[in-house]
Amino acid sequence: MKITVKIGILFALIWMIIKMGFFFTGAFAYNVVPAVMVNILCLLLAIAVGLYKQKRADTEGGNALRDIKNAMSAGVPYAVLVSIFIFFYYSKIDPGFNEHQIAEAEVGIQKMLENPDDFAEVKKSNAEFEVMTKEDIYEKLIQGPRGFYSPTSTMTVSMLAMLLLTTMNSIFITIVYRKIVFKE
Numbered sequence: 001m002k003i004t005v006k007i008g009i010l011f012a013l014i015w016m017i018i019k020m021g022f023f024f025t026g027a028f029a030y031n032v033v034p035a036v037m038v039n040i041l042c043l044l045l046a047i048a049v050g051l052y053k054q055k056r057a058d059t060e061g062g063n064a065l066r067d068i069k070n071a072m073s074a075g076v077p078y079a080v081l082v083s084i085f086i087f088f089y090y091s092k093i094d095p096g097f098n099e100h101q102i103a104e105a106e107v108g109i110q111k112m113l114e115n116p117d118d119f120a121e122v123k124k125s126n127a128e129f130e131v132m133t134k135e136d137i138y139e140k141l142i143q144g145p146r147g148f149y150s151p152t153s154t155m156t157v158s159m160l161a162m163l164l165l166t167t168m169n170s171i172f173i174t175i176v177y178r179k180i181v182f183k184e
Helices: 003-025 033-058 063-095 095-114 116-125 127-133 136-149 151-181
Strands: none
Touching: 003 033, 003 063, 033 063, 033 151, 063 095, 063 136, 063 151, 095 116, 095 151, 116 127, 116 136
């Protein structure tokens, strides 16, 4: 197995341990921002450390595309493992998080529909709402948060975001390494 893949797996395990630490300590219970920031940092470190180790181990010179490919070979396993973990985390370990987010969305939608000005604005925003009752509009509006806060959609969005970050970071880190660190 390539060193870049091993490092990607290692940083994925580090993030999973940190995420479980947040869960067991109750730190940041309904705040996902710290876990997302640590996730981005671990992805960046996986790519940077993996490419660095690969370039140190290479005996032959490489080109930028090869470096980008090697950097992505650390980021893609990270993204896949973390996304799979996210699915199981939100479906088996902490399903209460999604339930809490849906409940908050339900309360927000109910408050919006109870306010006459906001209700009139909602009716104007969509032509099909013109003939619907409050209850029908509520059912239509709540479908969005219910679909968004499912483990499958969270995993999918996470996977797409991390693959995009992997690509961008791989290009950026390759440029930095080639221009500054290894000066080729």
